[in-house]
Amino acid sequence: MNFTKTYILASNSPRRKELLTNLGLPFQTRVKEVDENFPPDLVRAEVAEYLAAHKASAYRQDLQPEEVLITADTIVCLDEKVLNKPLSHAEATRMLTHLSGRSHEVYTGVCLMSLEKSVVFSDVTTVHFRDLTRDEIDFYINQYTPFDKAGSYGAQDWLGMVGIERIEGSYFNVMGLPVHRLYEELQTF
Template structure:
């Protein structure tokens, strides 16, 4: 597809999101601002991901040129009704992965497309099923891969995803941080 009629800006430091947009064939540049990821406590899980994506985009609104479209995203991992954010340290990552071990959880990614005159916010959800993980596997993964920048303390594309994920229901790329199939559909009509 030809996406050259607009200038796309990815507002994310995520190498996975950059890789996915590159593979989509979307020309883009990266702009990043420091944004606090706080959200109202009464939001439903899907609303949290969408709220955070829209919140991030709002910081770029004043700087947008007429031909520019900002793309923001936020991924959250949910186990039961608890949101597992990025871990602060080794101990928190260990706790998260121990809780995820042998269970299924949901991954929500909210995305916002924003231009000077239009805004679209959407999300996708994927269910991830983990096999039982040993303490040695969890320690190895945390020590070698340092998943402190990943919601839920893991990356599906990393070693733990390769050995720990039994199956997923939904988009694998959503778990990586960007529901590319939905993004593509939305960009076609944006």
């Protein structure tokens, strides 16, 4: 693949950095603090896409002509409720207790932006958790401090390895970037 632009990843996520590196995409990282609130009338994929586009808008004025910005936001939805990043051990415990023994959806919204255009897309993966014990949940939170993860877990972490029975869709989407969709979109961007 011939990547001719300068790609900017607007994320500090080690998982997104790893995925772009494994894709073979040369990139630089830029990070700004961007508010992650969203309008309450948005649901599921709309939330992820809104947040990705919102993050990108914070960088637009700094883009150079040869640059393509990549922003992403991953959310976990259980029924119709969005589970954001937990603010405390107690909140992480509540989230993981609700996810235990159930399936949920993981949506990742992505925005590609240059000075000339922008494209926003998303992908969804259904994740099925087995029943988790309180000891497993406590161990995970104490050892892995998942406070930077939507839904209080990382699929690539210990809890993902022992708790996820199966997924329907892209594993990489659950990690925080639907690499297959990103690759497709970059072909025509």
